[in-house]
Amino acid sequence: MKDRLSATFSALSDPTRRAILARLSEGEASVTELHEPFSSDMSLPAITKHLKVLENAGLIQKTKAAQWRTCSLNPEPLKEASDWIEQYSLFWEESLDRLDEYLKDIQKKNKKG
Amino acid sequence: MKDRLSATFSALSDPTRRAILARLSEGEASVTELHEPFSSDMSLPAITKHLKVLENAGLIQKTKAAQWRTCSLNPEPLKEASDWIEQYSLFWEESLDRLDEYLKDIQKKNKKG
DNA sequence: TGGTTAATTAACCAAATGGTAAATTAATGA
DNA sequence: TCATTAATTTACCATTTGGTTAATTAACCA
Structure with missing residues (x-):
């Protein structure tokens, strides 16, 4: 299995x-x-x-x-996969900037609807 | 290929x-x-x-x-995989909270040195 | 009832996958 | 030179994988 x-x-x-x-x-x-x-x-x-x-x-x-x-x-399984990969996110440099931007985007969308 | x-x-x-x-x-x-x-x-x-x-x-x-x-x-390929999965992140609810927390964590580490 | 639609299963296929043991290649050093 | 170490390749194996066509099952409806 x-x-x-x-x-x-x-x-x-x-x-x-x-x-x-x-x-x-x-x-x-x-x-x-x-x-x-x-x-x-x-x-x-x-x-x-x-x-x-x-x-x-x-x-x-x-x-x-x-x-x-x-x-x-x-x-759910996608989230698990994402979490697994997440442990490697420190290896890519732009991670911080991208996440910041992405987070702001989501917050905007949530405030609209 | x-x-x-x-x-x-x-x-x-x-x-x-x-x-x-x-x-x-x-x-x-x-x-x-x-x-x-x-x-x-x-x-x-x-x-x-x-x-x-x-x-x-x-x-x-x-x-x-x-x-x-x-x-x-x-x-690099891990980042690509992560990006691909990321398009589904709206499907899990805690995403916003988790990313926010994670981001703060990283910023703390970066400020330490 | 029998034709139609939606989906699955069965049987088949070639290629790929995760292993093995044995053999080979590459490099070191006594 | 020959033994040792590190790694790869070869040949083999059973199982799985992405397909196919044909057949079958499930459900609807005139």
Whole structure:
């Protein structure tokens, strides 16, 4: 049994799966919807397999309604991955400036809405 | 040819390789030194292979002196991975508080010297 | 009921992955 | 020179990975 962090990084190591997560970050979607952008060069069963990998890593969740399978993003494993990488952030110099700027950005957005 | 981000996440998907990076975060080390913590259950050639994966992903660099191969951490790909994950940070709620705290921590350390 | 839609499973494939033991190469030094 | 140390390569292995096509299952609806 693969540990959670390994499963997460492994899931993220494929471009198709990263693109799927990007799509889900905008809102939940059905399997067919997720397949659409890749339909010219990838089969639906291939997408099903990718989703299985993402689900096993805990990165997505599926809900079932009739013949529909709706997928949604679960950010928890991403946060764990981010936390792991964070221990190395002291190694890049601009870290302080970037975080400062990013933080201010978020505070602005939060105050607006 | 695998794209850089995929190679990075793929490299990070193995616990041994993450442990190697953790060791290198404390300072550069020879192949034998990196092998030592694993020597009871993993061969030296296996470590060589892992290092090859890390090197191909750009996560480490090797310098050569006589029969010695010294490995050191390269944080750039980690930063790229962190940046990629960062786009999802809005999905976890404590992000703002954590970043704020972290930033203050770093500023304290920098002011000390 | 039978056709349609959505999704999954089964069977297959080539390549990649994490290991091993043995052999080889590179460098040192008695 | 030959033994020792450090590291890599070779050859092998079982398993996993990203795909495919065909078949099957689940659900809807005229």
